[in-house]
Amino acid sequence: MAAMRLETAPAQTGPMVPVMYEVLSRRRDLDDTFTLELAPVDSAIETPTMGQFNMLWAFGIGEAPISLAAIEDGRLFHTIRAVGSVTNALCAMSVGDHVGVRGPYGTGWDLQGAAGKDILVMAGGLGLAPVQPIITELFANREEYGRAALLMGARSPDALLYRDELEAWRARLDIEVEVTVDSAAPDWRGDVGVVTTLLPRVPFDPPTTRAFVCGPEVMMRFGARDLSELGVPLEEIFVSLERNMHCAVGHCGHCQLGAEFVCKDGPVLPWTVAEPLLRIRER
Ligand SMILES: Cc1cc2nc3c(=O)[nH]c(=O)nc-3n(C[C@H](O)[C@H](O)[C@H](O)COP(=O)(O)OP(=O)(O)OC[C@H]3O[C@@H](n4cnc5c(N)ncnc54)[C@H](O)[C@@H]3O)c2cc1C
Ligand code: FES
Missing domain, CATH: 3.40.50.80 (Nucleotide-binding domain of ferredoxin-NADP reductase (FNR) module)
Structure with a gap:
């Protein structure tokens, strides 16, 4: 029998592929609204400009567009109101959990x-x-x-x-x-x-x-x-x-x-x- 060759598939990249981020902190702002601080696990997305948004993936559930609330040394801050399946899952995340991030997308504020x-x-x-x-x-x-x-x-x-x-x-x-x-x-x-x-x-x-x-x-x-x-x-x-x-x-x-x-x-x-x-x- 011919020996089977195992090959590692190249990492997928592209505009539809989320980049892995880790939740560094989670702050409750209002009863139903939380701010997640996200840090890149390996690679990072391009630096967003003010007014742009990212697509945030709650793995196994789906993704939602969420605006950039702040950026500090490559860490992204997103403030999220829990209104449905994806935003509920994002707001329920704990420190150390992983979030997929696609972006940044859209036009920004021209200050x-x-x-x-x-x-x-x-x-x-x-x-x-x-x-x-x-x-x-x-x-x-x-x-x-x-x-x-x-x-x-x-x-x-x-x-x-x-x-x-x-x-x-x-x-x-x-x-x-x-x-x-x-x-x-x-x-x-x-x-x-x-x-x-x-x-x-x-x-x-x-x-x-x-x-x-x-x-x-x-x-x-x-x-x-x-x-x-x-x-x-x-x-x-x-x-x-x-x-x-x-x-x-x-x-x-x-x-x-x-x-x-x-x-x-x-x-x-x-x-x-x-x-x-x-x-x-x-x-
Ligand atoms: C460019 C952009 C930027 C956004 N930035 C933010 C942000 O910074 N923070 C944030 O919390 N949300 C933001 N949103 C809204 C967010 O994307 C939606 O709340 C989210 O997609 C809802 O997904 P879900 O699966 O949680 O809810 P779904 O299951 O899709 O919806 C659940 C219920 O919530 C209702 N709903 C859906 N969207 C909204 C909404 N925008 N407001 C109130 N009720 C809604 C639906 O009609 C439905 O009844 C932004 C949206 C866009 C397009
Ligand atoms: S969300 Fe697909 S065209 Fe805008």
Whole structure:
């Protein structure tokens, strides 16, 4: 009988093959929301830019697009709300567990292109996670930009993401941080009202402002409307869209809205492009 030759198959690589990461820490942010810190096991994905997303694999269950919440020395931070099978499995992971990571995908927040302008960041609920890298970058290169403000809204005080970070950012004097909730018990000492009610509080020069808006669609719609009424040019208002995804590389058409693929032409888009897309029904 001829001797059988055993050969090792070459490692598979490519845009659809996840890279193995290990959970280094898991922080509970809210009742149903956790931040995972992930470190590469062997190789790493390309460094994501702010606003991009990764596909995170819970092996044996599936994968979901999750925005980059932060990056530090190659470690990825993703803040995840448990809403279904994949996100529940990701949120239930323990330190030492393995997660597959594909990415980074999509367009990012163009903060560098706004050098010299006033910067206005408006976030609603979990939308604070994808804009957190903007805040980090603003602090790192504060002298590059004009006035800067973060307006944050949540449904209730219990739904306020990153409370410690918000307090730390607020303590700094070089960026305005305003927080409001839609409704609260009488013991809440902060503001009550939708996030756009905070706009008159912060000084900015609308014609030379770039705005980054991230949150529920209705919030982005009202945010863009009010910013534009104040005089911020529509092409200077950027939003991040969420749509169901499969491939994340522009092949399957799952995320297609009109001529745009949210996975590769988005998720970050100027309002001039995003607004007509939001009128199209999701497949
Ligand atoms: C570009 C992009 C970036 C994203 N970034 C983040 C992020 O940083 N953190 C995060 O937690 N999520 C993020 N999401 C949403 C996340 O991908 C979905 O919540 C996830 O795919 C749901 O998968 P699942 O298998 O857990 O739930 P499924 O089993 O697919 O859905 C379970 C239930 O949840 C509902 N559902 C699905 N998606 C959402 C949603 N987005 N919000 C509320 N309910 C939903 C479904 O309608 C269904 O009723 C992002 C999505 C996109 C497209
Ligand atoms: S998710 Fe497949 S084309 Fe966008």
